[in-house]
Amino acid sequence: MSWMPEGTVYGTLLNFRAEMAALAPQMAQPPYKAAPKAPVLYIKPANTWSTHGESIAVPGRVPEVEIGATIAMVMGAQGQVAGYVLMNDLSIPHASYFRPPVKFKCLDGFLGIGERMLPADQAGDPSAFRLEVHINGALKQSVDFSQLVRPAAQLLADVGEFMTLHAGDVLMLGSDLGRPLAKAGDRIDITAPGFRTLSHTLAEETA
């Protein structure tokens, strides 16, 4: 059996320095009017969850989807991190982050979930995590988790200031600038040292 979340799955926007820097010139302008203060979160509900190897359907109206490769913290008891899971957080590309991204991020199957949780006591410091995204075998993105705006412990503390993460809840560390695009027919492999590879094939949605 593949590992599956037992609680709510939260994603984090703008938690990589390059992602923040790229948007910085727009932050003082409408509609944002200011840089974000609290962590910018969103939810990937249960209908989005896909196990490793599952085919993910892409609607015909969507030419390409964005691959948000990341590693997520899985909460244990008393606010401790139980472990880490690879995730493939798919989105329909959207330029504005003003409104919640439900119609872009919450399509059926749009969150690939790693087969195994890497226990925290075997994972070491999350800032040492690295991952790679391969599409049809070609390397498309390398992600270095030492480049987070809020490192894992800081992110947990800042989220915990306004809500409780319960045992079983999941919080993604964020996905870096340069998220690759993929289309129906493409195979996506996300690899990271210490984790089992997370693979999906995109398929055109059947009516």
Next chain:
Amino acid sequence: MKHARVMYEGREYTGTSHEFGGHPDAAVRLSDGRVIFQDLLTWLPPLAPTPRPRTILALGLNYADHAKELEFKAPEEPLVFIKGENTLTGHRQLTRRPGNVQFMHYECELTIVVGKTASKVKRDDAHDFIAGYTIANDYAIRDYLENWYRPNLRVKNRDTCTPLGPWLVDAADIADPMALALQTTVNGKVTQSGNTKDMIFGVGFLIEYFSSFMTLQPGDLILTGTPDGVVDCRPGDVVVTSIEGLGDLINTIE
């Protein structure tokens, strides 16, 4: 039928609304047959457990008058956000107002409880996929609004900031969910009144819209937004959100 979930004598019970002394809903008939007054029970959200975390969809700016109050044009498509189950609490519970904030307000909302797996449902068939209705009080703390995925989770995903209940009312008992009077009182004074007929995106539309891209499961919730008339609530205030046919959801700010 109006269904409740409550704690009594340290155990969880399901139950149904029971009239007493001419007051409808004054008590709950527990699953073991005992009838207990409302105020002797600890109330939980009136929802059966789900095998996976339930999806809680919530609408913003879904009444023309509220959109106007907040200085927005009425939206051309639903403004929707998602909440975690950490935000839910039951009838007659406490909701915390953080220190040093200026504006915390209630939002009385008709809430759809999904009854059947729903994918690509047409609005005319939507009723077949609805188990029933309840009331949500979708509190917001406006001090924390930021223009990033707005309304952001710091405003809308706080623990216990979404009282839900008291009852899950069977869909069959609600002839027309689009013609229900809503009202909120704070310490007994009416501060909000409206009617679900003034929703911009109605119940059938919302089931069709969401199920067009996301499969809804039994127990998922859709909070359909709130009309005009939100006011600041202070610690000690008793806030009662009421919807015709669904009852009165009581909450106290701490």
